[in-house]
Amino acid sequence: MEHDDNSQRHVQITAHGGRADVAIDGKQVDPSAVKAYSISHLAGEQPEVWRDSAGRTDDVLDETTGRVVPLAPDEELVWDGLGAVMPFGRPAITQPFGGSVAVEPPTTDYQAVLPIDAPALRRDDVVRVAGSVRPGGPRDPQLIGRRFRFSDEAVGTYSVVRIVRVQVID
Structure with a gap:
């Protein structure tokens, strides 16, 4: 959506239980489009x-450095x-x-x-x-x-x- 930075838009979000209706300047907008737009413009990383x-229960003391470290890399990718x-x-x-x-x-x-x-x-x-x-x-x-x-x-x-x-x- 293109608009002049000096203009103002009226955004209205109405919640209905687990669903929301989004309107910009009185026109209904698909919420999944709002999500896609937000993520694509805000998220870049x-x-x-x-x-x-x-x-940390399986971590051990490295006596050389004095730091508690994992015995082996034990992190898993969650997302x-x-x-x-x-x-x-x-x-x-x-x-x-x-x-x-x-x-x-x-x-x-x-x-x-x-x-x-x-x-x-x-x-x-x-x-x-x-x-x-x-x-x-x-x-x-x-x-x-x-x-x-x-x-x-x-x-x-x-x-x-x-x-x-x-x-x-x-």
């Missing part, structure tokens, strides 16, 4: 969700598909007294945006950005290959996406 089904990983908040730039600029430190929290049909994440699940399908290249090339640990319950769940907070692992 290919996140994967990995889960250590045994948790992969289109989604997005982006900073949770941007650094705030404010103008304090005297005109000098103060920059607050950036947060290490990110948010993962996953389709609603992706499985619910569990604490300590790992989200890995496997690649990008964006025509102009990845939104942030440094995210490719990075891993994030799921840290909170969903920040928000909407009719087409689930947004969860994740923290950088490596």
